[in-house]
Amino acid sequence: MTSPRLEVTGLSTSFATDAGRIQSVADVSFAIAPGQTLALVGESGSGKSVTSLSLMGLHARTSQAQVEGEAWFVRRDGQRVNLLALDEARLRALRGNELAMIFQEPMTSLNPVLTIGDQIAESVRLHKGVDRRAGFARALQMLELVEIPAAARRLHEYPHQLSGGMRQRVMIAMAMACEPTLLIADEPTTALDVTIQAQILALMGRLQKETGMSLLFVTHNLGVVAQYADAVAVMYAGRIVEAAPVRELFAQPAHPYTRGLLACLPGVARRQGMAAGRKRLVAIPGQVSSPLAPPPGCAFGPRCPQHQAACDAAVPALARAADGRKVRCIAVPTEEAVA
Numbered sequence: 001m002t003s004p005r006l007e008v009t010g011l012s013t014s015f016a017t018d019a020g021r022i023q024s025v026a027d028v029s030f031a032i033a034p035g036q037t038l039a040l041v042g043e044s045g046s047g048k049s050v051t052s053l054s055l056m057g058l059h060a061r062t063s064q065a066q067v068e069g070e071a072w073f074v075r076r077d078g079q080r081v082n083l084l085a086l087d088e089a090r091l092r093a094l095r096g097n098e099l100a101m102i103f104q105e106p107m108t109s110l111n112p113v114l115t116i117g118d119q120i121a122e123s124v125r126l127h128k129g130v131d132r133r134a135g136f137a138r139a140l141q142m143l144e145l146v147e148i149p150a151a152a153r154r155l156h157e158y159p160h161q162l163s164g165g166m167r168q169r170v171m172i173a174m175a176m177a178c179e180p181t182l183l184i185a186d187e188p189t190t191a192l193d194v195t196i197q198a199q200i201l202a203l204m205g206r207l208q209k210e211t212g213m214s215l216l217f218v219t220h221n222l223g224v225v226a227q228y229a230d231a232v233a234v235m236y237a238g239r240i241v242e243a244a245p246v247r248e249l250f251a252q253p254a255h256p257y258t259r260g261l262l263a264c265l266p267g268v269a270r271r272q273g274m275a276a277g278r279k280r281l282v283a284i285p286g287q288v289s290s291p292l293a294p295p296p297g298c299a300f301g302p303r304c305p306q307h308q309a310a311c312d313a314a315v316p317a318l319a320r321a322a323d324g325r326k327v328r329c330i331a332v333p334t335e336e337a338v339a
């Protein structure tokens with residue numbers, strides 16, 4: 001890989017709950033090169049959103065999140081910064097500027113009492129130091145770029161006046177207004193119908209090609225992964241269990257969990273590298289264990305068709321297989337543990 005724009009090593013996040021501290025994300029490592037898309041996939045509760053929020057420093061204060069590890073981000077000026085070690089002021093200066101995030105539900109990041117134009121213009125004014133007029137000009141340009149009809153009029157409307165699909169476009173416009181070099185998109189289209197979903201993903205892909213932005217794409221949808229991602233990291237119970245280039249992962253899944261996920265997809269879609277697959281992850285028999293009472297050893301053990309006694313001895317290390325992919329399973333032949 002060319003030198004990564006983001007390199008995450010050993011990211012671990014725990015929360016204080018009434019029942020004690022729970023480990024939601026453990027030892028997550030990955031890298032994304034400029035212009036590349038990494039998809040983070042896994043069932044609900046596997047730690048995808050916690051990973052994204054940890055990188056952005058966006059956990060609620062009340063959650064008493066404890067975040068460990070390193071996340072080295074290369075800034076536009078070439079400076080490398082560890083996102084997990086930045087103070088709030090320096091992180092705020094990056095967020096919405098070089099580093100942006102799109103959420104599943106746009107109303108969580110759109111301000112209901114400000115017009116669309118005001119919100120985008122304000123973000124541009126703040127980060128780019130331009131005046132109000134230039135901020136508005138940029139806002140209009142962005143709304144046109146994300147193909148919002150009658151953009152000049154929409155600029156003066158409030159979020160509640162727009163449809164779900166339009167609000168999602170506004171979020172993309174806002175996230176992209178300062179030309180971020182890294183965008184974290186957490187289930188950005190899940191709430192939308194399939195046609196609008198496809199339009200918005202195509203739009204994000206186009207903007208990414210034009211700007212060379214890196215994308216961390218959090219999703220349940222394996223069809224979308226096959227179509228838009230370069231590489232995939234599969235998460236289970238807070239850990240990455242397999243990471244590989246997208247074609248290799250779909251052609252030959254190695255971890256029993258990844259195999260289970262792909263087995264739930266139609267055969268044709270699987271053979272075609274998933275291009276036709278538009279399914280969300282379908283349940284594998286059994287349930288993800290509670291983070292309050294993790295099983296001994298491999299977290300997937302209780303649901304694994306290849307389970308053996310040795311799986312319960314210790315959490316398997318993430319290790320590199322002969323073809324370069326990373327797998328966390330003692331039943332898969334690997335060569336060396338990944339540091």
Ligand SMILES: Nc1ncnc2c1ncn2[C@@H]1O[C@H](COP(=O)(O)OP(=O)(O)OP(=O)(O)O)[C@@H](O)[C@H]1O
Nearest residue numbers: 015017024043044045046047048049050051063291
């Ligand atoms: N603030 C919090 N306090 C306590 N536990 C939390 C908190 N936020 C997340 N968790 C727990 O961390 C685990 C991972 O959650 P996360 O939201 O990252 O999953 P996810 O893979 O993004 O799921 P989904 O696809 O449903 O969004 C879950 O068990 C969740 O309940």
